[in-house]
Amino acid sequence: MARESEASPDATLRAAPFGAAELADAQSEALTRIEAATDLASLEEAERQAVGKRSHFAGLYQQLRAFEPSERKDAGQRLQKVRRRLDEAITAKRAELTAAERVGRLAADRLDLTEVLPAARQGHLHLVTRVREELEDVFVGMGYEIAEGPEIETDWYNFQALNIPVDHPARSSVDTFFVEAAEAETLLLRTHTSPVQIHLLERRELPIYAVVPGLVYRRDTPDATHLPAFHQLEGLVVDRGVSFGDLAGTIETFVHAIFGETVRSRLRPAYFPFTEPSAEFEISCMICDGSGCRTCAGTGWIELGGCGMVHPAVFEATDVDPEEWTGFAFGFGIDRLAIMRHGIADLRSFIENDVRFLEQF
Numbered sequence: 025m026a027r028e029s030e031a032s033p034d035a036t037l038r039a040a041p042f043g044a045a046e047l048a049d050a051q052s053e054a055l056t057r058i059e060a061a062t063d064l065a066s067l068e069e070a071e072r073q074a075v076g077k078r079s080h081f082a083g084l085y086q087q088l089r090a091f092e093p094s095e096r097k098d099a100g101q102r103l104q105k106v107r108r109r110l111d112e113a114i115t116a117k118r119a120e121l122t123a124a125e126r127v128g129r130l131a132a133d134r135l136d137l138t139e140v141l142p143a144a145r146q147g148h149l150h151l152v153t154r155v156r157e158e159l160e161d162v163f164v165g166m167g168y169e170i171a172e173g174p175e176i177e178t179d180w181y182n183f184q185a186l187n188i189p190v191d192h193p194a195r196s197s198v199d200t201f202f203v204e205a206a207e208a209e210t211l212l213l214r215t216h217t218s219p220v221q222i223h224l225l226e227r228r229e230l231p232i233y234a235v236v237p238g239l240v241y242r243r244d245t246p247d248a249t250h251l252p253a254f255h256q257l258e259g260l261v262v263d264r265g266v267s268f269g270d271l272a273g274t275i276e277t278f279v280h281a282i283f284g285e286t287v288r289s290r291l292r293p294a295y296f297p298f299t300e301p302s303a304e305f306e307i308s309c310m311i312c313d314g315s316g317c318r319t320c321a322g323t324g325w326i327e328l329g330g331c332g333m334v335h336p337a338v339f340e341a342t343d344v345d346p347e348e349w350t351g352f353a354f355g356f357g358i359d360r361l362a363i364m365r366h367g368i369a370d371l372r373s374f375i376e377n378d379v380r381f382l383e384q385f
């Protein structure tokens with residue numbers, strides 16, 4: 025690059041007017057430099073060296089002064105032509121490098137969504153959701169469908185059609201959240217999932233084998249065993265020749281699937297308006313294996329939910345012929361089942377969102 029340092033403004037003082045060969049050399053040297061640039065920064069440097077103030081090319085401009093005026097115009101035009109050629113090369117190279125850098129930047133910025141970072145803390149489904157899904161799997165395995173129903177209900181679906189008449193204690197407004205959108209105390213947040221039995225009987229072809237998980241609402245102050253919004257799972261089977269024995273067997277099967285083969289279940293007579301006969305189902309206490317402890321209040325058994333044969337009044341409300349069809353229903357709290365299975369002391373831990381609690385499951 026010795027020529028470069030010679031190409032200073034004072035080159036005019038010594039240089040003889042340039043010839044065509046020198047001009048061609050200067051052009052090819054500059055073009056080589058421009059071509060060799062590998063990124064925008066090196067192109068800028070090449071541009072400075074090729075046509076910048078202190079470049080060989082600038083030196084040639086200086087030399088124009090030494091030309092005879094008659095030759096100067098022609099030499100100037102030749103120089104201009106080279107200059108344009110170099111400018112074009114620089115512009116083309118700049119476009120090429122800009123595009124390449126953009127591609128490179130995009131590649132670097134691209135998110136690799138397949139990447140798994142073992143160090144990152146991964147979340148998971150809430151325990152109640154997991155238990156609900158497990159329950160769904162167990163019942164799907166027995167041939168049931170998973171159904172849903174509305175959380176806002178009318179008095180008819182939540183109470184009357186379920187054989188809970190107007191003056192029945194089970195519909196005490198002390199327990200019920202009413203929705204202030206219609207005539208007083210006609211719209212409410214469902215207090216149980218049983219109203220979905222009515223929707224199913226109204227809109228489904230028989231037979232029905234369905235379970236309905238969902239949120240229900242009661243005006244309870246939260247404590248260790250109560251939440252004002254909690255989850256239930258309702259079951260409804262209506263077919264020809266369904267018996268109480270089928271109900272007992274179904275409960276035994278799901279209790280074993282959820283709690284393990286060593287846990288036993290039993291039915292105890294109870295009363296629900298929408299089933300007859302009705303029963304409460306209980307499981308042997310997992311803490312003491314049935315011998316009696318604090319958790320089961322010394323009885324050896326823990327109550328899980330209610331069940332029974334579908335009451336004729338429910339069939340009547342939904343126009344199902346009780347001569348042809350029989351059925352059973354059951355319902356229980358998913359949150360309560362989860363605290364029993366996992367030995368959790370307080371239902372409220374499910375809604376406090378304390379990660380130290382949630383991540384254990």
Ligand code: DAH
Binds near residue numbers: 217259296299332355
């Ligand atoms: N709906 C009842 C409750 O919330 C639970 C229940 C009892 C559901 C008996 C049923 C049943 O389907 O047959 O307390």
